[in-house]
Amino acid sequence: MMPPVVIKSETLAATINLNRQERVPLYQQLYFEIRERILGGDLPPGSGLPPTRQLAQALGVARVTVTEAYAQLEAEGFVTSRRGAGTFVAVGLTLAGEETAASSTVRAGAPPLTLSAWGERVMGLRPSANLPPTRPDIDFGFGRSFPHIFPYDIWRRLLDRYLSTDDVMLSRYGSVAGFFPLRQALADYLGQWRGVRCTAEQVVIVNGAQQALDILTRLYLSPGDEVLVESPGYAQAFAVFRLFGAALRPLPVDDHGFPVELIPAGSRARLVFVTPSNQFPRGGALSLPRRLALLAWAQTHGAFIVEDDYDGELRYEGRPFTALQGLDDDGRVVYLGTFSKVLFPALRLSYVVLPPDMVTPFVQAKGVVDRGAPTLTQAAVADFITEGHFERHLRHLRQAYGQRRQVLVEGLDAHLGDKVRFSHTPAGLHVMLYLPEGAAKTAVVETAVVAQAAAAGVGVYPGAPYHLHTPAPPSILLGFSGLTEEEIAEGVRRLAAVL
Amino acid sequence: MMPPVVIKSETLAATINLNRQERVPLYQQLYFEIRERILGGDLPPGSGLPPTRQLAQALGVARVTVTEAYAQLEAEGFVTSRRGAGTFVAVGLTLAGEETAASSTVRAGAPPLTLSAWGERVMGLRPSANLPPTRPDIDFGFGRSFPHIFPYDIWRRLLDRYLSTDDVMLSRYGSVAGFFPLRQALADYLGQWRGVRCTAEQVVIVNGAQQALDILTRLYLSPGDEVLVESPGYAQAFAVFRLFGAALRPLPVDDHGFPVELIPAGSRARLVFVTPSNQFPRGGALSLPRRLALLAWAQTHGAFIVEDDYDGELRYEGRPFTALQGLDDDGRVVYLGTFSKVLFPALRLSYVVLPPDMVTPFVQAKGVVDRGAPTLTQAAVADFITEGHFERHLRHLRQAYGQRRQVLVEGLDAHLGDKVRFSHTPAGLHVMLYLPEGAAKTAVVETAVVAQAAAAGVGVYPGAPYHLHTPAPPSILLGFSGLTEEEIAEGVRRLAAVL
Known part of the structure; x- marks a missing residue:
């Protein structure tokens, strides 16, 4: 057997770059450098590395630096060392550098990763671009809360309470269904x-309403099943149902919400997705006769209803409407609520109220696909509710957002009253403006308005993605929850000038 | 037409319970009470409610209380009011109280909600009971961190920084893929x-590794596809694959991890799930020849590899092993990391490093099923890493957990050295003990040991759920990350006494 070639320390050192400014220790940099030479084929299998003392000298580093680098290379199997003989590059490794004819063929012919049918549907979705390319002066974006309105000082105090005193709670995985005191606080509040x-026990904490829909769909639907939805409606929910492979059956809403009486007699829908408190995005509440008729329909047809109460608390005259769920005697309604609108969106915390029969399947499924929400946040929200901060904050929100909405509505009535239609229901965080219908296609009209508004420094959003029935009337959405009253008034004036 | 019957105020008041001690305002309580009477049929459709002044007098409340309750009832459609004539229960509502023969039949025959095939599989899973029924004196549970080891004071300071100064960030939905500074900090750290x-851009923040597996499985697999897994292996991952309907193909691991050479020649597996840095739960690292062979196999077969590096940082002698991902030249490896083990479990924050081709599908899918992780937490973790706290904390953890592991291993060697086998690789947060094999069935042996240990006040966990090959050798898991050195030593003594 030929004695192995031992690489000269100067030869190796000349190829190695060490950076003393980096935070990564030198021995680790040296490990990566030598490893690269091995994987690249510059240090062939069986060749000997220079003795540690010589390489250290050549590199101008401490000997321990080289010793530790060699040790890591050996621990990970890149080199072997034989006492008294030295350190040698491992043999028998199939390295990327030494492609044979056979392996080249394999590489060239390596099958690419292919997407599943679900993956193909994912790629077919429009990415949800909620942000305009350039930030406008006045952005009527929605799904945001007004900065400085949330009592972060109280929030900080509540977090500190747990971070200071009870970190045992934080050092374990929390309950999949949610932090129990929060579930209890929610049950009391919602009642x-x-x-x-x-x-x-029926309240389960989720990381956003989307997650609840994703789990419910998989638990109770099969691909091809019908889902009845509102049009216009909540596009993010449509995306979940579409990904699953459900068949969406949109019904056009009016001032009183989802038109139950238009459900086709032969419908075999398994799920109805509705926004009864404040129809999204058109506005208006589901009427009582329709509520009762919808419950009766679901019962007769073995379907269930998802009630998305995304901003039911935000009604600015009279009391918030009560939930559809409270009229359900048959365990057909799943109630979805979120803290995104009433605390702050970056919190990413929602909840679902399930009929008793659905609790175990839902929690078991959630335990597999997601082991639960962050405990600290849940604990802080629980205290925020039980100590009265939540009610106080809601009163504050209703006043602040109610005034903003009034400024918007008055501005629209004054400047655009003869051109646009919209729901005057005093609720929610945005207004959907229906534009005059003309000869042009909806998409053309909406794109033109959005572009003209943008040119005037105003961000508005097209309504078409929310409409499933065609032809959709041209519309734009104006969220007001991120703007001051002055910005809203100015934004409407600018919008009126371009419309 | 008959004039409507007007209910007497005393008659109605006698059925109504108001509680002045409750936080709910009286008018809202009154609304719920009258609503119940209407829905229950006690106040029939068309009947007149008492005048507000009379009912207020009969109830001993302010008139405005009744006026507001009536207003909410009217807003929601339970009553109608005719100026000058009074307030009347709405007609034409199909109420639960007035079941006709037909609706009774419907109710009796109402189809129950049925679970999908996925739902049935969910119900077939054993619920993950990580907690013993009674808390033992010394609980060798795993998946927890030691309280008081995490620098909560620093954490609080980092959270406060954002809660005090930049709440604009919190008032919007964050990026689906994650807070960019955290993605950058992770890319730097991981490199x-x-x-x-x-x-x-390849780093995406997820709410736990389970979520990443759930999304990847749906994106790239079809039900029935094969998934190669380690046995014993990570049971929570098995659950995701099983729910999806994948066919699990377990290969028995040895001291050098996943036996790539045992992959059947005709295998059509699409996904290989491995834990190369520290095989879970057996211990030991995937050898370099197997790493290279696995990458070559995946490339040849058009499969991809999920590398779950759940605690790769926690190696107590020498350096942590580097990732399989770093050897991959062909975009076949998805790297999963988590902060659960190295920060704290209740944080619920993990990350995935995707091959470039997989980023867009993954992020689009995540955008539909979950709109992203909480921004505040991500911002704090980003600063925790970039300001050097993370490296310091890791050093601290390695020392603290390394000592605990040593106490455990020395105790096991001293008291049970002749009875049990386990990996001596100095890594991880638990030890898997293989028990003597005898005539009895594995499940019987494990159940007996767990029960005997529990009787001695020691919590240990059966190994069977992690084994997919049969017959699985009897084993138990001992997590040490939640215990003091004294508790560990005492726990081993007690365990030795019962074994």
């Missing part, structure tokens, strides 16, 4: 203020 | 310390 009838 | 080669 007292939203007319929801449930126990704490 | 320098774990040998992962990636850009910040």
